Amino acid sequence: MPVRVVENSTPSHASGVNPECALPPACSLLSVGQAFAGTQNVSSVQKDEAWRVNVKIQGCDLDHGYLCGTMEALNVPLADTPVVTFWEGEIVDIKNYTFFTNKWEATSETDVRHWSKFQSFSPLLSQVEVDGGKSLDLSNYPYIFMRWKEQNFVNVGIDCGLTIAGFYYVCFSCTDGSINGFYYDPNSSPFQKLELKSKNEGGSGFRFSSYQLQ
Numbered sequence: 001m002p003v004r005v006v007e008n009s010t011p012s013h014a015s016g017v018n019p020e021c022a023l024p025p026a027c028s029l030l031s032v033g034q035a036f037a038g039t040q041n042v043s044s045v046q047k048d049e050a051w052r053v054n055v056k057i058q059g060c061d062l063d064h065g066y067l068c069g070t071m072e073a074l075n076v077p078l079a080d081t082p083v084v085t086f087w088e089g090e091i092v093d094i095k096n097y098t099f100f101t102n103k104w105e106a107t108s109e110t111d112v113r114h115w116s117k118f119q120s121f122s123p124l125l126s127q128v129e130v131d132g133g134k135s136l137d138l139s140n141y142p143y144i145f146m147r148w149k150e151q152n153f154v155n156v157g158i159d160c161g162l163t164i165a166g167f168y169y170v171c172f173s174c175t176d177g178s179i180n181g182f183y184y185d186p187n188s189s190p191f192q193k194l195e196l197k198s199k200n201e202g203g204s205g206f207r208f209s210s211y212q213l214q
Contacts, residue, residue, distance in 0.1 A: 029177035029198055030067070030144065032060050036179055038196035040073070042189060051075055055179070055196055058086075065096030067146070070154060078161030084154040085164055092145040098132035099124075101147060104167050105186055108132070114169040114182050115145065117191065121171070146170040148181070163187070168194060 036055040052074040060067040067089040074082045090097045099115055100108050112129060115121045120143040121128075127136055138144075150164035166185025173179075177198030182191050 029174065030057070030060065030172055032057055034177070035199045036177070036196035037199050038179070038194070040183070040195075041193045049077075053194065053196065062091065062093070065091040065093045067091065071148075071150065073162070076161060079156060081156065083156050083160050083162055085150040085162075086152055086154055087148045087150045087168075089149070089170070090147045092133070092138070092147075094134060094136055094138060097147075098134055099128045099145065100132035101167075104149065104184075106167075106184060110184065111169075114184055114191075117169075117182050118143075118145075118171040118180060120173075121145070142174050144172040144174060146172060170194070 034057045038053055039050045040053050041050045054072040054074070055069055057067060057069040059069070069087060069089075070084055071087055072082050072084045073079075076083050092099055100111050111132075112125070115128065116125060124133060124136060127133055148168040148170050150167070153160065153162075153164070163185065166183055166188055168181040168183050170179060170181040179194065179196040181194035181196075183194065184190075
């Protein structure tokens with residue numbers, strides 16, 4: 001499967017959003033240094049497989065709907081070492097980004113189909129189908145919706161057996177810091193599920209190896 005590395009890491013804002021809309025709630029569990037651990041199910045018709053995954057947030061700017069971090073896959077079959085990628089995220093805050101992606105080969109139908117996989121999205125569905133959610137007020141909603149796009153490999157080459165051509169639809173719980181996501185790439189197995197739990201409960205962090213981001 002071909003691997004496509006995106007050269008431009010500058011986030012592009014959605015057009016036509018309402019600048020007066022309130023931002024999603026600030027959440028201490030979604031901040032720089034927060035770490036998460038869990039799995040990504042990559043099962044296909046031929047095999048049932050899940051990778052252990054670690055995620056760490058490296059940057060967060062709620063005013064601009066932006067965050068970034070690293071993702072580490074630990075048991076990738078074709079890789080001799082854990083595979084680390086750098087990703088950038090768009091927070092669906094209506095001010096900067098709506099629920100409609102408008103890029104990365106995702107149509108509005110693709111968006112609705114993936115967002116609808118999250119139970120927490122159900123109360124928002126009817127309005128999102130109309131205008132991408134531009135008139136919604138998410139300031140007190142207990143969930144934060146995001147898109148995560150892997151930009152480059154950190155510690156391996158593009159021949160590691162993984163593709164970063166797609167992106168993740170992500171739902172973050174402000175209550176317990178859990179993360180659920182679904183990977184979208186037209187050329188990969190559909191609806192690969194990402195399930196992560198916060199590793200910072202009680203002040204105890206999750207220790208990551210050190211990687212230098214270029």
